[in-house]
Amino acid sequence: MTDPGRDAAAETAPSAGPDAAVESQAQLSAEIEAGHDAYQKGLEQGAPEEFGPRRDWAPYRSSLLRHPTKDLHHADPETIELFAPVFGERDIGALEADLTVQHNGEPIGERIVVRGRVVDGQGRPVRRQLVEVWQANAAGRYIHKRDQHPAPIDPNFTGVGRMLTDDDGWYQFQTIKPGPYPWKNHFNAWRPAHIHFSLFGRELTQRIVTQMYFPGDPLFPLDPIFQSIQDARARDRLVATYDHDVSQHEWATGYRWDIVLTGSHRTWTEPEDGDE
Amino acid sequence: MSEPTKDPASELIGKATGEPATNGLLPSTGLLPSTGLLPPTPGQTVGPFFGYALPYERGNELVEPGTTGAVRLHGTVYDGAGSPVPDALIEIWQADSAGAVVRRSGSILRDGTFTGWGRTETDREGGYWFRTLNPGATEPGRAAFFAVTVFARGLQDRLFTRAYLPDGAGAPSADLLDADLRDGGPLHSDPLHADSLDADPLLASLEPERRATLVTSREPDGSLRFDIRLQGEGETVFLTYDGAPGAGRDGVGA
Numbered sequence: 001m002t003d004p005g006r007d008a009a010a011e012t013a014p015s016a017g018p019d020a021a022v023e024s025q026a027q028l029s030a031e032i033e034a035g036h037d038a039y040q041k042g043l044e045q046g047a048p049e050e051f052g053p054r055r056d057w058a059p060y061r062s063s064l065l066r067h068p069t070k071d072l073h074h075a076d077p078e079t080i081e082l083f084a085p086v087f088g089e090r091d092i093g094a095l096e097a098d099l100t101v102q103h104n105g106e107p108i109g110e111r112i113v114v115r116g117r118v119v120d121g122q123g124r125p126v127r128r129q130l131v132e133v134w135q136a137n138a139a140g141r142y143i144h145k146r147d148q149h150p151a152p153i154d155p156n157f158t159g160v161g162r163m164l165t166d167d168d169g170w171y172q173f174q175t176i177k178p179g180p181y182p183w184k185n186h187f188n189a190w191r192p193a194h195i196h197f198s199l200f201g202r203e204l205t206q207r208i209v210t211q212m213y214f215p216g217d218p219l220f221p222l223d224p225i226f227q228s229i230q231d232a233r234a235r236d237r238l239v240a241t242y243d244h245d246v247s248q249h250e251w252a253t254g255y256r257w258d259i260v261l262t263g264s265h266r267t268w269t270e271p272e273d274g275d276e
Numbered sequence: 277m278s279e280p281t282k283d284p285a286s287e288l289i290g291k292a293t294g295e296p297a298t299n300g301l302l303p304s305t306g307l308l309p310s311t312g313l314l315p316p317t318p319g320q321t322v323g324p325f326f327g328y329a330l331p332y333e334r335g336n337e338l339v340e341p342g343t344t345g346a347v348r349l350h351g352t353v354y355d356g357a358g359s360p361v362p363d364a365l366i367e368i369w370q371a372d373s374a375g376a377v378v379r380r381s382g383s384i385l386r387d388g389t390f391t392g393w394g395r396t397e398t399d400r401e402g403g404y405w406f407r408t409l410n411p412g413a414t415e416p417g418r419a420a421f422f423a424v425t426v427f428a429r430g431l432q433d434r435l436f437t438r439a440y441l442p443d444g445a446g447a448p449s450a451d452l453l454d455a456d457l458r459d460g461g462p463l464h465s466d467p468l469h470a471d472s473l474d475a476d477p478l479l480a481s482l483e484p485e486r487r488a489t490l491v492t493s494r495e496p497d498g499s500l501r502f503d504i505r506l507q508g509e510g511e512t513v514f515l516t517y518d519g520a521p522g523a524g525r526d527g528v529g530a
């Protein structure tokens with residue numbers, strides 16, 4: 001938290017123009033549908049399957065001036081890019097994987113446990129690596145200064161967690177189920193409930209920041225950010241599954257969400273190469 | 277790739293819950309035929325509200341003030357209209373000044389040991405800075421650079437780039453720097469090292485105008501300036517490491 005008072009911008013880019021606030025969900029949904037139709041048509045004509053979001057995706061208005069217009073340039077990763085920073089127990093507080101115990105009282109909301117496995121594209125576990133999460137509270141409100149959603153702040157919930165994966169790539173944390181929240185992309189715009197994740201792999205090329213969603217959210221089809229991923233199978237990869245084995249008796253419901261990083265570029269001469 | 281003979285996917289099957297490949301569970305069947313890899317999890321924007329979660333105290337201070345060889349790496353992030361981006365997150369990852377990859381924890385703890393990794397958010401004017409060391413070349417004769425990762429509200433997926441030292445491999449020695457400053461003359465690149473920039477495979481593959489976006493400039497005070505332009509005139513060269521389309525998330529839809 002370097003400067004909590006600083007004036008981070010509101011969610012809508014000024015470039016979205018004066019009409020941005022009055023654009024309807026119907027307009028946005030039509031744009032999303034047109035984009036997806038074009039993608040489907042492309043697939044049928046042999047265009048490659050897409051695995052990530054489009055950076056150039058107008059329905060998310062803030063992206064208009066913030067996406068590169070030139071193609072990403074291919075680089076063969078060099079030595080430093082073939083390693084990732086190392087994090088250890090000393091970087092993380094013991095209670096940081098439990099977002100419900102960071103204050104004196106219990107946060108309000110539906111207590112949940114989220115558990116999953118981080119692997120690389122080859123299916124190998126990402127061991128002892130940092131996982132960071134942040135989220136809104138049960139009412140859909142962030143602690144962030146610029147979150148102006150008139151929903152209650154929970155004095156017992158910050159919504160920030162950190163943990164390391166274990167030796168088999170598993171992470172697990174306890175939290176409160178976040179609420180959906182409104183934003184200013186268009187009129188009556190709502191984000192589906194989500195938890196932000198930041199992940200490192202074993203090499204820099206695998207670095208990823210993403211969002212985990214909850215199954216069956218009715219806001220999915222309406223959300224320009226979720227729908228920036230054109231491929232339905234790829235979108236599904238961001239949706240956690242209710243997992244009764246993760247639920248805890250008379251305590252918390254459980255969700256399972258596995259994360260696959262991109263393939264490793266390194267030649268692995270020994271299983272523990274580079275792990276410390 | 278000297279992978280053990282066991283198919284990693286088959287190993288996963290036993291550990292997954294056995295459900296079909298839906299909704300964020302590791303697939304129980306099928307690597308991607310195109311790549312032989314598991315389909316990667318998509319990225320999503322860091323959003324507007326990371327400021328209370330990801331930045332941390334002294335995240336941008338890889339070395340303490342007064343450290344021998346300390347250098348300031350700084351710049352501004354701009355959008356396609358030339359406006360500063362006040363809600364971006366910048367990370368650097370680099371070798372130490374001898375060119376060694378640091379394999380040491382403590383980047384968050386910041387107890388004074390150099391870990392090679394830093395993180396900071398941009399300020400209200402889109403500016404960022406790190407106090408760090410000049411990276412050394414990780415291989416003899418190669419150009420030295422900071423690996424830079426950019427996240428921002430409105431940016432759907434992270435962007436990778438490189439910030440090369442203006443002098444190629446290694447920094448100008450302190451003596452050289454002092455001499456230049458004493459003479460009041462322009463700082464010049466070390467001719468022994470400038471070649472390494474020309475020989476760099478990535479830089480060599482770029483038009484001069486684009487190539488310039490990846491090279492830091494040495495300011496009169498010895499600091500390194502690296503501005504990042506997300507879009508438009510002078511757009512920074514952003515990188516994909518994907519070997520083949522579909523190998524990662526960057527194959528299409530930049």
Ligand SMILES: [Fe+2]
Binds near residue numbers: 136194196323325
């Ligand atoms: Fe969010």
